[in-house]
Amino acid sequence: MDFGKAAPDELDKIDFTLPADHLHTADILGRTKSAGTAFYVGCAKWGRKEWIGSVYPRDTPETEFLTEYSKKFNCVELNATFYKLPSVRQVTEWREKALPGFKFCPKVNDKITHIKRLKDAGEYTDVFIKGVSAFGDHLGPSLLQLPPNYPPKNFESLKEYLKTWPVDIPLSVEFRNPKWFEKKASEEVFSMLEDLSRGTAITDAAGRRDALHMRLTTPVAFVRFVGNGLHPTDYRRLDQWAKRIQLWQSQGLQKLFFFIHQEDESHSPALCKYLIEQLNSHCGAKLPIPALSV
Numbered sequence: 001m002d003f004g005k006a007a008p009d010e011l012d013k014i015d016f017t018l019p020a021d022h023l024h025t026a027d028i029l030g031r032t033k034s035a036g037t038a039f040y041v042g043c044a045k046w047g048r049k050e051w052i053g054s055v056y057p058r059d060t061p062e063t064e065f066l067t068e069y070s071k072k073f074n075c076v077e078l079n080a081t082f083y084k085l086p087s088v089r090q091v092t093e094w095r096e097k098a099l100p101g102f103k104f105c106p107k108v109n110d111k112i113t114h115i116k117r118l119k120d121a122g123e124y125t126d127v128f129i130k131g132v133s134a135f136g137d138h139l140g141p142s143l144l145q146l147p148p149n150y151p152p153k154n155f156e157s158l159k160e161y162l163k164t165w166p167v168d169i170p171l172s173v174e175f176r177n178p179k180w181f182e183k184k185a186s187e188e189v190f191s192m193l194e195d196l197s198r199g200t201a202i203t204d205a206a207g208r209r210d211a212l213h214m215r216l217t218t219p220v221a222f223v224r225f226v227g228n229g230l231h232p233t234d235y236r237r238l239d240q241w242a243k244r245i246q247l248w249q250s251q252g253l254q255k256l257f258f259f260i261h262q263e264d265e266s267h268s269p270a271l272c273k274y275l276i277e278q279l280n281s282h283c284g285a286k287l288p289i290p291a292l293s294v
Contacts, residue, residue: 003176003226005263006206011233014206018240021247022215028194029251032219037248038255039285040075040103040140041276043268050266054293066097072290073272075103075140077224077259082107082145085124086131095138103140105222105257106132114147117154118161129166140257141170141199141222148176152185155192162196172222172257174201174211181210193217204237219254221245226261227271234271242278249283 006014046069052060056068069076080086086106094104109128112121132139146158158173165171173193179185193200194217203211205226223241227234245256260271269292279285 002263003203003205003208005226006228008228008231011206011228011231014233015209016206016233016237016240018237018244019209019212019214021244022190022213024190024194025214025216025248026251028216029219029248029253032252032254034219034252034254037253037283037285039279039283039287040255040257041272041279041287042073042075042077042259043069043265043272044077044079044259044261045265046076048265051269054266055269055290064097066094067099070097070099070102072269072292074101074287075105075257075259077143078104078106080106081128081132082110085109085111085127086134088131088134091131091134095135098138102138103257104132104135104138105140105143105259106135107143107145113145117147117150118157121161122164125164129169132169139169141172141220143172143174143201143222145174145201146176146180151177151179152182152189155185155189158189159192159196162193162198165198167197170199170220172199172201172220174203174224175213176211178210181213186213186215190215190217204241206233216248219252221248221253221256221258223256223258224261225258225271227267229262229264230267230270235274238271238275238278242275242282245279246282 046066055072060068111124180189197218199218199220199222201222201224203224206228260268262268273290273292276287276289280287
């Protein structure tokens with residue numbers, strides 16, 4: 001994941017302090033009575049051959065990667081659907097390989113977001129929705145990632161598209177153009193997401209601290225964490241996240257989806273394991289600690 005990438009010699013100069021929550025975040029969390037927080041932690045994909053011998057037992061065939069992955073982590077940010085519209089047949093195959101309770105969080109296809117730019121995208125959206133609906137109770141929030149060249153002047157197009165999105169398919173929106181985080185634009189768009197009960201994706205990347213907006217618009221948090229090759233700051237940042245999630249939990253957080261990204265994905269499982277340990281310690285998450293061989 002190249003978004004927000006920072007040079008290695010710049011990392012110790014960056015202020016990685018987690019910003020304060022937006023005032024509306026506590027308000028959103030306090031509106032619902034949560035029976036407890038469901039915690040989901042995972043990576044961006046499972047098809048990594050370099051994980052054989054660590055995440056996957058040696059001699060694991062690629063056809064068994066997903067099943068083995070779901071034994072270690074309880075969710076995945078499904079990037080495959082960004083590049084190819086999901087079919088019911090493919091989704092059914094994935095669903096049947098995953099363990100009970102596992103969640104898939106599919107990224108909305110690029111034909112919708114980057115080619116059609118949310119305009120006249122109904123045909124592609126119908127295919128996407130039909131496909132991911134086959135996940136059934138394995139379906140988590142879908143990720144609508146807006147292109148970097150999609151600024152607030154497209155507000156009305158975004159609003160009209162989101163109004164057509166099925167209410168029973170959870171959705172989180174990620175903004176990449178910096179202008180969305182300017183005060184007037186951010187207040188307008190986050191208020192709109194709140195009114196439509198659409199979620200936000202919070203992105204924690206070293207080189208794009210503006211995307212760390214800390215505003216929830218639903219009682220479901222969707223966090224994308226971009227690490228830097230197991231640099232010491234990766235662990236310190238996750239320590240802060242565990243404490244913030246503990247606060248959200250006390251305020252009424254219903255679900256957490258937290259995804260670890262790395263430029264070198266061989267490092268992602270170790271950070272996932274570390275975060276799981278911290279969530280268990282600070283939040284009583286009771287997530288199984290994945291056994292990772294070295």
